[in-house]
Amino acid sequence: MKFLLYAGLILLLVPLHTTVLPYVSLWGIKPDVGLVTSAVIGLMAGEVDGLIMGLAIGWVLNMYSAGDLWLSLVTKGGAGLSAGLLGRHVAQVTPMVLSVGVLALSLAGGLVAVFTMKSGTVSDAWWMVQSIVLPQSCFDAVAGAGLFWLVNQRMVIDRLRALDRF
Amino acid sequence: MWMATLRVPYNARRFAWGGFALLLLALFLFPSQSQGLLQYLEGPIGQVVRIPLEAIASLDQGVSGLWQSYVALQGVQEENERLRQDMEWLRGQNNQLREAASATERLASLLQFKEQALPTLVAAQVIGRDATSWYRSVILNKGESDGIKPDMGVITPAGVVGRVVKTNSATSIVLLVTDPNNAIAGLIQRTRDEGIVEGTHQGLARLKYIPLLSSVREGDRVVTSGLVGGFPRGLALGTISRIDKEEGALFQSAELTPEVDVSRLEEVLVIQAPYGASAQSEGKSESVAKPKP
Numbered sequence: 001m002k003f004l005l006y007a008g009l010i011l012l013l014v015p016l017h018t019t020v021l022p023y024v025s026l027w028g029i030k031p032d033v034g035l036v037t038s039a040v041i042g043l044m045a046g047e048v049d050g051l052i053m054g055l056a057i058g059w060v061l062n063m064y065s066a067g068d069l070w071l072s073l074v075t076k077g078g079a080g081l082s083a084g085l086l087g088r089h090v091a092q093v094t095p096m097v098l099s100v101g102v103l104a105l106s107l108a109g110g111l112v113a114v115f116t117m118k119s120g121t122v123s124d125a126w127w128m129v130q131s132i133v134l135p136q137s138c139f140d141a142v143a144g145a146g147l148f149w150l151v152n153q154r155m156v157i158d159r160l161r162a163l164d165r166f
Numbered sequence: 167m168w169m170a171t172l173r174v175p176y177n178a179r180r181f182a183w184g185g186f187a188l189l190l191l192a193l194f195l196f197p198s199q200s201q202g203l204l205q206y207l208e209g210p211i212g213q214v215v216r217i218p219l220e221a222i223a224s225l226d227q228g229v230s231g232l233w234q235s236y237v238a239l240q241g242v243q244e245e246n247e248r249l250r251q252d253m254e255w256l257r258g259q260n261n262q263l264r265e266a267a268s269a270t271e272r273l274a275s276l277l278q279f280k281e282q283a284l285p286t287l288v289a290a291q292v293i294g295r296d297a298t299s300w301y302r303s304v305i306l307n308k309g310e311s312d313g314i315k316p317d318m319g320v321i322t323p324a325g326v327v328g329r330v331v332k333t334n335s336a337t338s339i340v341l342l343v344t345d346p347n348n349a350i351a352g353l354i355q356r357t358r359d360e361g362i363v364e365g366t367h368q369g370l371a372r373l374k375y376i377p378l379l380s381s382v383r384e385g386d387r388v389v390t391s392g393l394v395g396g397f398p399r400g401l402a403l404g405t406i407s408r409i410d411k412e413e414g415a416l417f418q419s420a421e422l423t424p425e426v427d428v429s430r431l432e433e434v435l436v437i438q439a440p441y442g443a444s445a446q447s448e449g450k451s452e453s454v455a456k457p458k459p
Contacts, residue, residue, distance in 0.1 A: 060215065072298075
């Protein structure tokens with residue numbers, strides 16, 4: 001049952017990222033819902049689920065992006081794994097805590113991307129940090145808080161917990 | 167308030183770390199093998215993902231079509247769209263004629279003139295944008311099963327759109343001409359000086375490596391040189407809007423306004439064979455002279 005839920009989630013993420021999110025992009029930046037989802041799953045279901053789902057999301061989304069596969073796997077998989085591990089040290093997860101966590105993970109992933117990308121000069125790299133990494137992180141943090149609020153509704157949480165039994 | 171999960175045992179944590187480290191190691195030590203394995207799996211996964219992707223893309227196009235056709239300026243919008251398509255087609259034709267005239271002038275003195283064959287084209291629909299914010303690319307609804315391969319050029323009747331960089335069985339990714347990672351061999355139509363056209367961070371394009379002695383000026387048109395890549399000679403890339411000449415530099419460069427508005431792409435043409443060579447004889451593809459409105 002959980003497998004079906006995760007598979008459905010991945011199937012939904014692709015059209016969401018490629019068709020729907022461009023409409024809500026600001027200055028060409030759209031939230032990385034794949035990374036946010038990996039982090040939320042890592043936090044809710046543990047680091048193993050977070051890692052596996054992060055890798056799966058990273059791989060499938062990379063099929064619809066011009067980017068490198070390894071970068072997508074590292075950022076999404078790393079986000080799921082880190083969220084699962086960091087979640088163990090947090091007693092109560094609130095939207096604010098999740099926002100800060102997602103902000104940090106997105107910032108880290110963005111910086112890895114900048115340093116591994118072909119950017120001509122230091123000013124190009126700095127431009128990328130200012131124009132893509134920082135707004136992207138803020139956007140992801142807001143999206144994370146929103147997604148957590150959605151998942152945190154009592155019904156949804158109970159259902160997700162019940163799924164673990166199957 | 168909700169508490170973080172503490173259910174996963176210590177062994178699982180070690181497994182997660184170990185698995186992640188192993189994957190990274192495999193990706194860095196055996197990049198082609200590990201990516202080859204994943205690419206092998208991409209075929210069936212791509213076919214499954216294609217279903218919701220195309221469903222939502224068609225819904226998106228239906229909604230935007232409904233909006234454009236009925237809500238926003240009913241008849242005028244439709245007429246405007248048709249006229250714009252015609253204008254793009256005529257602009258492309260005009261550009262080809264200019265190029266042909268210029269080539270004819272230079273080649274008129276030659277006795278052995280070899281006629282250039284028309285490129286083999288495949289029409290495709292844009293069904294999405296890049297899944298990340300890092301690249302300017304679009305997703306096409308045709309892939310390897312339709313004969314599309316990486317490095318093929320993509321155009322509209324108005325000019326160059328970009329280059330195919332990735333394919334799977336059902337879809338392909340086109341890196342747009344405005345992406346800084348793209349590089350296309352270009353030629354200034356008036357002066358015949360060659361250079362490389364790259365995208366800029368601002369969403370425009372830049373012609374680099376123009377000789378210092380070139381008499382390039384603002385308003386000059388840049389076309390594909392046909393020397394490298396999947397483009398035949400003479401397809402419009404853009405118009406020079408600014409020239410940058412730095413003191414002590416070996417070359418000058420120029421900012422281009424791309425001929426194609428890449429933010430409003432709906433249908434494109436993929437160049438399977440720039441000079442109509444192989445694909446036509448194999449009969450695997452359909453030749454398209456002009457896209458249907």
